[in-house]
Amino acid sequence: MTYAVVSVHTPLPEHPAAVLDSMQRYGHVARSQPGLVWTGVVDDDSGRFVGIAVWESADAAAAARGALMDEVGNDPFTTWDERPIDSLRGLVR
Numbered sequence: 001m002t003y004a005v006v007s008v009h010t011p012l013p014e015h016p017a018a019v020l021d022s023m024q025r026y027g028h029v030a031r032s033q034p035g036l037v038w039t040g041v042v043d044d045d046s047g048r049f050v051g052i053a054v055w056e057s058a059d060a061a062a063a064a065r066g067a068l069m070d071e072v073g074n075d076p077f078t079t080w081d082e083r084p085i086d087s088l089r090g091l092v093r
Contacts, residue, residue, distance in 0.1 A: 001091050002037065003058045007051040008086040015080040016047075022075045023051045029071045035060025054092065061089070 011019040020041065027039045035056040042050040055061040077085060 001057065003055045003061050004088075004090065004092050005051075005053045005055070005061055006088040009049045009051070009077070009080075010047060010082045011049065011080055012082050013047075016049075018075075019049060019077070019080050022072050022077075022080075023049055026051065026068055026072050027053075029067055030064060033060070033064035033067060035063070058089075058091075 007023075009019050009023065020043075023041045027041065030036050030039045030053050037054040037056060039051075039053040042052065044050065053061070055064070
């Protein structure tokens with residue numbers, strides 16, 4: 001079954017470029033991982049960015065996690081974001 005990872009970021013006014021750059025780096029690495037179906041960032045014009053990664057399975061998403069965290073795991077989101085990242089992971093129905 002298809003599996004999605006969704007992350008909602010609310011960057012502070014001085015950090016949207018840094019957050020978007022991190023999310024785009026995540027997408028670049030995700031595109032090189034087996035099992036990725038699609039990834040992108042939605043800018044809803046409210047100051048939030050919604051990152052979406054759709055995977056062939058939860059196992060494919062889990063297998064890619066190491067490479068993804070190597071790329072963005074040390075980015076200072078607690079400094080860049082106004083609030084904690086709102087994350088959602090689950091089957092796409």
